Amino acid sequence: MKSPRPSEEISRASELTKLVRFADALCRERGLSFTPLRREVYELVCRHDTPVGAYELLDELKVHRHNAAPVTVYRSLDFLVGTGLVHRISALNAYTACHRHAPGHGGLLLVCGECSNVIELEDQRLEQRISQTAADVKFQTSTDLVEVRGLCEECRARPTD
Numbered sequence: 001m002k003s004p005r006p007s008e009e010i011s012r013a014s015e016l017t018k019l020v021r022f023a024d025a026l027c028r029e030r031g032l033s034f035t036p037l038r039r040e041v042y043e044l045v046c047r048h049d050t051p052v053g054a055y056e057l058l059d060e061l062k063v064h065r066h067n068a069a070p071v072t073v074y075r076s077l078d079f080l081v082g083t084g085l086v087h088r089i090s091a092l093n094a095y096t097a098c099h100r101h102a103p104g105h106g107g108l109l110l111v112c113g114e115c116s117n118v119i120e121l122e123d124q125r126l127e128q129r130i131s132q133t134a135a136d137v138k139f140q141t142s143t144d145l146v147e148v149r150g151l152c153e154e155c156r157a158r159p160t161d
């Protein structure tokens with residue numbers, strides 16, 4: 001495996017620091033407790049460029065917390081999804097860190113069916129349109145982002161056989 005260049009490593013580390021600092025401030029602002037465990041799970045999710053499953057996170061968590069159980073991870077993930085720091089991708093049964101946006105931003109998760117890559121798009125109006133349309137039939141929507149499946153640019157460019 002090719003190891004990342006030092007500059008990439010530095011920018012990744014500083015990106016992680018930024019995300020954790022943002023998460024910390026958000027929890028403090030809302031009076032939520034960002035416990036060491038929640039922080040650890042959040043950092044693990046952030047270290048993945050692509051969506052990661054709960055059991056993979058559990059294995060990584062066990063490196064430092066030997067007695068970590070599935071419920072440990074799921075509780076932390078529920079908390080992180082609830083705050084909007086992490087998005088759950090139902091189509092993949094996996095989790096990804098929200099990178100660019102304010103929590104509760106609304107929008108789309110474009111999920112590539114080939115490589116499982118996810119592109120996140122912010123769109124507050126889309127969210128409003130959906131909740132208004134649903135409200136017409138007295139349906140209350142959750143705050144999850146809308147998942148759309150398809151093929152990403154890279155996979156589309158790959159020749160098929």
Ligand SMILES: [Zn+2]
Pocket residue numbers: 087097098099100101105120
């Ligand atoms: Zn997001």
Ligand SMILES: [Zn+2]
Pocket residue numbers: 112113114115116117151152153154155156
């Ligand atoms: Zn793809």
